[in-house]
Amino acid sequence: MLVPREMLSNFGSAIGGLAVIWVMLPRWQQYLPPQIRDLVDRCINKLVNLFYPYVVIVFSEFEGERLARSETYLAIQSYLKEHATLRVRRLKAETVKDSQSPIFTMGDNEEVTDTFKGVKVWWASRKKIPRNMSLSLHPMTEDRRFYRLAFHWRHRQLIMQSYVKHVLTEGKAIAHKNRLQKLYTNNPSKNWSHVAFEHPANFETLAMDPNKKREILNDLTKFREGKEYYAKIGKPWKRGYLLYGPPGTGKSTMIAAMANFLNYDVYDLELTAVKDNTKLKKLLIETSSKSIIVIEDIDCSLDLTGQRKKKEKDDDDDDQDENDDPAKKMVKEEKAGSKVTLSGLLNFIDGIWSACGGERIIIFTTNHVDKLDPALIRRGRMDKHIEMSYCCFEAFKVLARNYLDIQDHLLFETISRLLDETNMTPADVTENLMPKSDNEDAETCLRNLIEALEAAKKEARKKKEKESRAQAKEGREKKVNGEEEEGKESGTSAKEVKENGDVGGGVAAKEVGENGVCSCRR
Numbered sequence: 001m002l003v004p005r006e007m008l009s010n011f012g013s014a015i016g017g018l019a020v021i022w023v024m025l026p027r028w029q030q031y032l033p034p035q036i037r038d039l040v041d042r043c044i045n046k047l048v049n050l051f052y053p054y055v056v057i058v059f060s061e062f063e064g065e066r067l068a069r070s071e072t073y074l075a076i077q078s079y080l081k082e083h084a085t086l087r088v089r090r091l092k093a094e095t096v097k098d099s100q101s102p103i104f105t106m107g108d109n110e111e112v113t114d115t116f117k118g119v120k121v122w123w124a125s126r127k128k129i130p131r132n133m134s135l136s137l138h139p140m141t142e143d144r145r146f147y148r149l150a151f152h153w154r155h156r157q158l159i160m161q162s163y164v165k166h167v168l169t170e171g172k173a174i175a176h177k178n179r180l181q182k183l184y185t186n187n188p189s190k191n192w193s194h195v196a197f198e199h200p201a202n203f204e205t206l207a208m209d210p211n212k213k214r215e216i217l218n219d220l221t222k223f224r225e226g227k228e229y230y231a232k233i234g235k236p237w238k239r240g241y242l243l244y245g246p247p248g249t250g251k252s253t254m255i256a257a258m259a260n261f262l263n264y265d266v267y268d269l270e271l272t273a274v275k276d277n278t279k280l281k282k283l284l285i286e287t288s289s290k291s292i293i294v295i296e297d298i299d300c301s302l303d304l305t306g307q308r309k310k311k312e313k314d315d316d317d318d319d320q321d322e323n324d325d326p327a328k329k330m331v332k333e334e335k336a337g338s339k340v341t342l343s344g345l346l347n348f349i350d351g352i353w354s355a356c357g358g359e360r361i362i363i364f365t366t367n368h369v370d371k372l373d374p375a376l377i378r379r380g381r382m383d384k385h386i387e388m389s390y391c392c393f394e395a396f397k398v399l400a401r402n403y404l405d406i407q408d409h410l411l412f413e414t415i416s417r418l419l420d421e422t423n424m425t426p427a428d429v430t431e432n433l434m435p436k437s438d439n440e441d442a443e444t445c446l447r448n449l450i451e452a453l454e455a456a457k458k459e460a461r462k463k464k465e466k467e468s469r470a471q472a473k474e475g476r477e478k479k480v481n482g483e484e485e486e487g488k489e490s491g492t493s494a495k496e497v498k499e500n501g502d503v504g505g506g507v508a509a510k511e512v513g514e515n516g517v518c519s520c521r522r
């Protein structure tokens, strides 16, 4: 009930006015004995408390010397937007930075009530117009807006210790939910620049084994809600994921789905554009909480694999290609310009980064997990290793539902058998499931997929046969070479023996010499 409180408020103000008069007139007071003065003081206090038993807290929109917009005010605004705006008649539409759409907040001088653990509180949105209407460089700060929270003094403890904290936590969560997600990228000239992150991937549309998917979702949920848990076990609130698997199995799609699920920003870290370890530290320190830091194709990014020698050799082999391919040349030049090292990255993940902020996920992706230095991906750094593999039947069913709106079909059995017999990435499966023209219905798409699977199976069989022929040929050549070697060795000894024979006995030397020639021929 707002009215009685307002009436009380007015009456209380009158009593307060009397109290002020009393305090402001020290000349009267000096003629009274101190005991009487104390008594009058106490009575006036009691009277004020009796008629105005409310405590009022004011939260201003701008604070500090530089009049920055108060985060507390913004959190309260978000909280009230969610909990109270439906009950007020006058609303204000505001465009807030990083928010997806204008937000509707309580209009000036509106009031609403809220209840917390059975206790009622009163919120009012107020505006103070300065008397001096002089021109200002900061016109928006001229109108001093504030929220006024009133509650009975009996609940002072509960409101100040729990309710305000609850409003701020919930308000921040609401603001975070409504904000625009961002995708940050780094480049050599500027640390991070960002665009809106608008990837449509989600776990519903991600094709993979449902049990594995559930496990990942549980892991992410546990992480997101794990603030207290991480504090309890004394571990920084961070988690590393390694996604590995052949190209086109959904590693990048999985990252986008994770970001959408958690509503986190994404920092796509391009290591080849980072000059050295110092710059790397600076970049990572600048990341905000509630974010995913991604290093894609970590095995290709830099010399992080600990296989420098081999890489150098590969690079030499690539020299010829680079002459033809300017893109390859550019990558090589970028790598040559970057001095980020494996130890730099590891030190950072384990060291200083652990100390700054929380709620960050780091993800590495690779096509060649076996090439990575074990130090880089050991548990504790990369806590969870997720294999993204070729399309299984369960994953296909998700794709069929997404692309063709079908849950079941007569051709599913054939597809299931073919998927068991051959490897096809989800990317290739999706390509076949997409209708190429308006005339293609679901069945045509499934038949296209069957055709592609059969072709892939044939191709794989041919490749296998070719490989086994090559292996057999190699084996035969080895055998022949081995025999020749053996023969040579026997021949040499024959010669030696022959030489010896010339010294010692001619018949024996001839016999052995003949044997040697035979063994070679054989």
Ligand SMILES: Nc1ncnc2c1ncn2[C@@H]1O[C@H](COP(=O)(O)OP(=O)(O)OP(=O)(O)O)[C@@H](O)[C@H]1O
Binding pocket: 205, 206, 207, 208, 245, 246, 247, 248, 249, 250, 251, 252, 253, 254, 366, 367, 388, 426, 427, 428, 430
């Ligand atoms: N598991 C999947 N679920 C749904 N769609 C997928 C999946 N895997 C691949 N796709 C489709 O294939 C396309 C390519 O997949 P994506 O870029 O995620 O593969 P990747 O594993 O990151 O490949 P690379 O190793 O080459 O980076 C995606 O845009 C998506 O349409």
Ligand SMILES: [Mg+2]
Binding pocket: 251, 252, 253, 296, 365
């Ligand atoms: Mg990728």
